[in-house]
Amino acid sequence: MPRPLENPERKGDESLFSLALNARCEYALMRLRVVAGEIGSPAFKHHLAEANRLAARxxxxxxxxxxxxLLRDAEELEDAWNDGVKKCEEERRAAGEQIRRPDIEKLIDEKDWYALGLPFPEQILWSLKRGDRVLIRWHFLTPNVNSVTYGNPYRDAALFGTLDDLSVEDLDVLLSDIARGRPWRRVRYRSRE
Structure with a gap:
């Protein structure tokens, strides 16, 4: 009795070995077109496209x-394989984000920073007033003499506000954007004049 395929998307001839072997055969046929001096011919393009399609699949x-x-020693096939892996990972990540997005928004609305794996705004404020630099998921707040500077992993830096005027509400906005996985886009340049 044949065993069922683990992935319902796979068809009978789409085992890893058969895909790799077929990709390698198409690649060999394409290389024959190169030897024959037919680079750019319809047959060359067809075999190259099919080899890449199979390796990516x-x-x-x-x-x-x-x-x-079978795919490792041919640069084109290895690149196609990596493109297929990348596409699969992106789809998995997007699907996971779609599932988690409502949960994240609910936790942000409830200001449940602990469940989101973030520090409480009061903790951040206390650390800044002590003069400590605060790191929050690759974003950081650095206290200076009387101001706080915001920075992120993309080397964007801006004045976050003055240390005396910094409030829990300001930090709530920052934590919300970090929980959503985006850089803080509401940098305010403010002064009390």
Whole structure:
């Protein structure tokens, strides 16, 4: 009795070995076109496109497997495999974000920073007033003499506000954007004049 395929997306001829072997055969046929001096011919383009399609499909369906030896020594096939793996990972990440997005928004509305893995605004304020630099998921707040500077992993830096005027509400806005996975876009340049 044949066993059912683990991934319902896979068809009978889409085992990792068969995809890699077919990709390698198409690649060999393409290389024959190169030897024959037919670079750019319709046959050359067809074999190259099919080899890339098969290698990318293998990478997509078997993203958690190591790259097969049949694809490893040909740069074009290895790149196609990596493209397939990348596409699969992006789709998985997007699907996970779609599932988590409502949960994140609910936790932000409730200001449940602990559940989001973020420090409480009061803790941040206390650390800044002590003169400590605060790191929040690769974003940081640095206290200076009487001001606080915001920075992120993209090397964007801006004045966050004055240390005396900094409030829990200001930090709530920052924590909300960080929880959503985006850089803080509401940097305010303010002064009390």
């Amino acid at each position: 293998a990478g997509y369906l078997y993203a958690r497997e190591p790259i097969p030896t």
